[in-house]
Amino acid sequence: MTRPQAPIRRIGILTGGGDCPGLNAVIRAVAKTAIYQHGIEVVGIRDGFVGLIENNVVPLDAAAVSGILTRGGTILGTNNKCNPRRHMVGRDVHGEPMFADVTGQIRENIRDNRLDAIIVIGGDGTMSAAATLLSDEINLIGVPKTIDNDIVGTEITFGFLTAVATATEALDRLQTTADSHHRVMVCEVMGRNAGWIALTSGVASGSDVILMPEIPFDMDEIAVFIEARMVRPGFAIVVVAEGALPKGGAQVVARHDPTSADPIRLGGIGQAVAEAIARRLDVETRTTVLGHVQRGGSPIAADRILATHFGHHAIQTLMSGKTNRMVVRQNHIFDDVDIAFAANRQRLVPVDHPLITAARALRTCFGDRPPVHASGARPAVVV
Numbered sequence: 001m002t003r004p005q006a007p008i009r010r011i012g013i014l015t016g017g018g019d020c021p022g023l024n025a026v027i028r029a030v031a032k033t034a035i036y037q038h039g040i041e042v043v044g045i046r047d048g049f050v051g052l053i054e055n056n057v058v059p060l061d062a063a064a065v066s067g068i069l070t071r072g073g074t075i076l077g078t079n080n081k082c083n084p085r086r087h088m089v090g091r092d093v094h095g096e097p098m099f100a101d102v103t104g105q106i107r108e109n110i111r112d113n114r115l116d117a118i119i120v121i122g123g124d125g126t127m128s129a130a131a132t133l134l135s136d137e138i139n140l141i142g143v144p145k146t147i148d149n150d151i152v153g154t155e156i157t158f159g160f161l162t163a164v165a166t167a168t169e170a171l172d173r174l175q176t177t178a179d180s181h182h183r184v185m186v187c188e189v190m191g192r193n194a195g196w197i198a199l200t201s202g203v204a205s206g207s208d209v210i211l212m213p214e215i216p217f218d219m220d221e222i223a224v225f226i227e228a229r230m231v232r233p234g235f236a237i238v239v240v241a242e243g244a245l246p247k248g249g250a251q252v253v254a255r256h257d258p259t260s261a262d263p264i265r266l267g268g269i270g271q272a273v274a275e276a277i278a279r280r281l282d283v284e285t286r287t288t289v290l291g292h293v294q295r296g297g298s299p300i301a302a303d304r305i306l307a308t309h310f311g312h313h314a315i316q317t318l319m320s321g322k323t324n325r326m327v328v329r330q331n332h333i334f335d336d337v338d339i340a341f342a343a344n345r346q347r348l349v350p351v352d353h354p355l356i357t358a359a360r361a362l363r364t365c366f367g368d369r370p371p372v373h374a375s376g377a378r379p380a381v382v383v
């Protein structure tokens, strides 16, 4: 929505959700564009929405954001537990968590800090939290962040390509040890509901089996496929998204935190798959869980560039008079959508995605029954 342009004099920047390579690059692009191009005063909000609840705000001048382009993490701190409508405010006498709606407190602190807009950098959880605050008084401009690449409305999120590069390097390294020891190496990567990291790093590394949440797997299909691979070349690499699940089964939950707005943490499917393979076949298996290694460290060049575009576009969107938008990229063009559009939804990998089609043609196993060829023949497992 576009409204008559109220002067934008002072803005806040907030990073929410899990950390992600490129967060600092966005902060820098937002702050420098705002300061240099528009003479806007910029403040940083500490630890995501928690900083707005506790009124923890720091000045961000050009010097404060200088030299951070290549740094991983976020100089502002972040938090992936906060839901403003149900924020944990303490524990009762029995040790049970107590929750309160703190949206009023947040609005008050936004007013006290004289913020004309807030640039909210985060994933679907952060966009959902932002959506709960929407009102005529507040202008929130979202920037889509997540290594999972699963935000609705944008074809890519910053951080994803760095995570894929990290996972691909790990899979390449696992291949040499798999080869030497004639083992099946299973690598669990992140990706809660969407298998973008598993698919992309799996194809980039030439992994034999790619398991992702969008294609529930069948252990028997995997076993037949791997048995053939163990004859020649004599080893196999399996990449599994943490959210992958067997047909008719459930995701593996590592822990549950009822105090969090994001209570479920997945993990363990890699080990379960490795054990199931070892039970079915007379092979040695090993499991590697990449975990937060995929989220840490310096962003690769492509993510620094994407983050810079997103940060710059966020200020352009704001200065064009638009309100409550999330910047996106579609067909390589930077654009914006309603910020609430991305709330509580995920962009999954379509099962007919061209990369899946290409990988299947190269005989990559997705843990399901291989589709029938145009000729009518089901591809044989070739040794």
Ligand code: F6P
Pocket (backbone or CB within 6 Å): 018, 080, 123, 146, 147, 148, 190, 191, 192, 242, 265, 266, 295
């Ligand atoms: O949403 C990004 C993500 O990296 C998921 O893939 C993963 O399940 C989750 O964050 C882990 O979050 P935490 O930092 O709370 O362990």
